[in-house]
Amino acid sequence: MADASPSWLGDPPTHRGWWADAAVLLAVVCSGAAMMASLLPQISQWELPTTWDDLRTGRTTSALEKKLEQALPGRDGIIAAANSVRYLLLHGGGKQVLVGRDGWLFLRQEMQVWPTAPMERRIARIASATQWLHRQGLRTKVALVPDKARLYADSWYWAGYPDALRPRYAQALQALRAAGVDTIDLLAPLQAAARNAEVYYRTDTHWNQIGAQVAAQALADAVRNDAFSSGSMPNSLTTPTPNPTPFATTTAPTPSERPGDLIRLMGLEHAPASARPRPDIEHDTTTQALQSPAGDDLFDNAQDHAQDDLLGDYAVPYTLAGTSYSLRGNFVGHLQQALSSPVLNTATDGAGVWRALADYVHDDAFRSAPAQMLLWEIPERLLCAPADDAEQRDWERLGITPL
Incomplete structure (x- = not known):
């Protein structure tokens, strides 16, 4: 404890x-x-x-x-x-950021040791939410996003990863599954990929395009395999089987600088380049839907197509609810390509665990043309930190009474 x-x-x-x-x-x-x-x-x-x-x-x-x-x-x-x-x-790096070696920056919140009670309470609520969604006919898979500090502890400037935090991800994964939540382990594939390439931005809290693609592929594989872990909630609902929609990802020929959110949290967004950490450099990627088997025209934008379908006669099979991770690294684009299906992205930047889900279930689209499966991305640090007033309001707005 x-x-x-x-x-x-x-x-x-x-x-x-x-x-x-x-x-x-x-x-x-x-x-x-x-x-x-x-x-x-x-x-x-x-x-x-x-x-x-x-x-x-x-x-x-x-x-x-x-x-x-x-x-x-x-x-x-x-x-x-x-x-x-x-x-x-x-x-x-100031109150919110720790400076590591070789230009690596870390969010202090990821190295904070909390009591276990907030995580236990939040997992109980997640279980109640997934059971409620199941009764509405919506299957749910939770993707647990590991902290950047966990993956890149060797890049710290001065100390090792706290012993109190080492088992936290595994404990959270086990507790979610024991509560009946179908949970996908993203730590193992990201660790494997990190041996050969960087999977998180150096100056940002989020995964980069490589990490986003690895996480999207792991989630899509879990959806296709439909491998429920031992002790998960019995589920009579079927996995969505949409008409395959091919997607393709293109890479910009010229790299561009991407100063991360940790530079902003250090108060250095207006500093000259020589007086702040070097920004990440990457080739932007864009994912588009190609011509479908039904003969539709080339979609201008995959996410716009998903949005249009949801508001029309055809419901997008998958909805993605989550945080800023789902808005970084072309995650939703990689996920659509891995699933060969449009995905409606309802993720919200700067929000907690519940806001995207609350927005979705209160939208007319949820009542008129609901998805068949909800893919729910939850960061490790948000699962474990104490809830603030904003998160409590989002949970109350969701309107789910624990069983």
Whole structure:
């Protein structure tokens, strides 16, 4: 049992001494002084609340802060400069990011040790949701996405992977299956692929196009094999057998830079290239549906075709509910090609476990032309972290009463 409070791992030790901290502080102080000096002529012209009650209750300082934020020249650049000093001198990534070796960045949340209760409660709710979906005629397969920090622990700058987290993925997988949830192991195929190629972005929390293709193929293989693990929920529903729709993936001839979300979380999105980690470089891929056996025309976009079919007379056999992982690395395109079928992607960026599913079951499409199978992508870190108010609201909006 983990401790009741989360344990954060600190920044990597440095040997630069007190002068590095002083340099960062001096840069921030000088930048702030320069900005304030440039604003002095404007402050006298601002109309601010200045009564004693305004001062006492904080209305004056609040109004001043808003004015300053609007008027500060080069505010984004100054903040980026201070964060660049921290990164270059201290090898620090801030409150949300840990800096690894060779340009690898990691989300601190992935190294946080939580109590087991949130995961246990969430798994019970996932089981209730899949049972409810089963009663609606919708078969469900859950794809558990492993943390990037788990796959690339060797790329950390300073320490090994916490012993308390090593068994977590296997424990979560076992607990989901014991609760009757048909769950796909994505860790094993991603680990195998990682021996020969990078499967996650270095500057982003998500899988890259190679990792997305590996995960999509593993999920599609599980759908085709229909191999329910021991102890899973009995299911009399049949696996969807849509008319095969061929898909093809094309690769852009010219590579492009892709600065990841971890660079943004470090506050370095406005920093010059020389003052931040090198962005990932990749050839963009696009997946399109080819001419179908029924003789339809070439679809302009596979996802648009899936959306159009769902709202029309033909229901897309598969719906994908998930998080930002389902929106990265051309995951849905690779999944459609692996399944030879359109897939409706209802994944939501920046949301938790329940939002995409809640949006889908409350949509008219779910009632008028539901899919036959729901593919539900859930990241390991979101399965284990305590729920916040937004996630609780999403669960309540789903409207499923645990059995």
